[in-house]
Amino acid sequence: MKIAESVTFGGGGLDRAEDLRRHPDMLDDLTAMTLPLWRGKPLTAPSRDALSFLDGHAFDGHGTPVLVGRLGERALFARDVSALEVDGVDDDLGAFRDSSEQTHADLPAGSAFVELRQTMTRLSPLDAEIAVCAKGMLEWHRTNGHCANCGTPTQPGKAGWMRGCAGCGRMHFPRTDPVVIMLVTRGNDVLLGRSHGWPEGFFSCLAGFMEPGETLESAVRREVWEETGVRVGPVRYLSSQPWPFPGSLMLGAQAEAITDRIEIDPEEIAEAVWLSREEVMEVFAGTHPRILPARDGAIAHFLLRAWLADRLD
Structure with a gap:
């Protein structure tokens, strides 16, 4: 897929500086800066379209500093500051669409901790890659x-x-946990599903964790059948996306369905539907009577947009 790395969190070009991880003396020669995260939320600038880095080893004593990479002659560390007592904790915190922002007196004016899924499409590719690396690594240390x-x-x-x-x-x-996410098509139609706990009307591509000893193609066929009863034939890889919620690598694939009868497993998903291209266009335009689009920035949204634009080459 020619546009594969234009997916959110892809193609940022971060210098991860693996050599510095093994040579503390070289690391000490670089000026440090810190990206703090509170409960997995990165600190963002007042504009909310950029990360906010603090000079030095800010909030020293909080969590484990993790080297994210090298930016010029500076070493960037991520640090978990979830123990901070912050302002801005409300009912939105942890919700499906968490729009809450948290601040602290020791932070630069206007900056705030913001849920990454709320700001990911506004960040530059480099900042997005930094954020996804930092969030994923700090969650790994936490667990x-x-x-x-x-x-x-x-x-x-x-x-x-x-x-x-x-x-x-x-x-x-x-x-990293590999997850297959499938653009399941049959002629002019695409198969979408809704998980339990999602807002009413919110649909996305089917997805599921890979099992030990399984190929991507086998996982796609198994997951589609388990969730919807639909059988899949040819499968091809399209694109991938790191997804630190909490620590997955989404492996996007296109799958050609060879049956179309839906029989969902209610333990797996709440609902599944076939939609035509024309209906999906209505979904993205916001004019469909009951279905909402996949989350902007997620690979499902990316794949569906590419399918509509005939960009799966």
């Missing part, structure tokens, strides 16, 4: 404080890109 082998507390190393166990000597590295 991997103990050794999965022996249960001993682990300690960070390699500038935050490893956790070592003093009990059994194992080293643990960040992991």
Whole structure:
């Protein structure tokens, strides 16, 4: 797919500076700056279309500093500051569409912690990649404080890109969960589904976690059948997107359905529908009587837009 890396969180060109993780002396030679995140929300500038970096090792003592990468002659670290008592905590916090913003007296005027899904399409490709890396890494540290082998507390190393166990000597590295997400088509129609807990009318492409020993193609066929009862034939890879909610890699594929009868598994999804191209155009135009579009910035939105524009080449 020629436009694959134009997906949100793709193609930012971040210098991840892996060499610095192994050479603390080289890292110390660079000037540091910090991107703080509160409950996974990155700090954004007053315009909300850029991240806000703080000079030095700001909020030292909060969480594990993780080297995100090198920006010129500066080393950028992410830091979890969720222990801060912030202003702006309200009922929207943690909602499906969290529009709340949190501030703190020690932050630059006008800056705020903002849910990444609310601002991701406004960020530059580089800032978006920085944000997705920072959020994913800090969530990994939050949930991997103990050794999965022996249960001993682990300690960070390699500038935050490893956790070592003093009990059994194992080293643990960040992991990403692969998820297939499918643009399932049959002629002029596309198959969309709605998960439990989503707002009424909100539909997206079908998706599911890959299983051990499974190819992408097999996972696509299995997930579509499990969720909707629809059988799939040819499958081809299109594009990928890191999705740190909490730590997935979305593997986008196009799948050609060979049956069209829908029999959903109610434990898997709430509803599934076939929509024509013309109906999907109505969805994106906001004129469809009951269906809302996939979240802007998500790979499902990207794939559906590309399908409508005949850009799946």
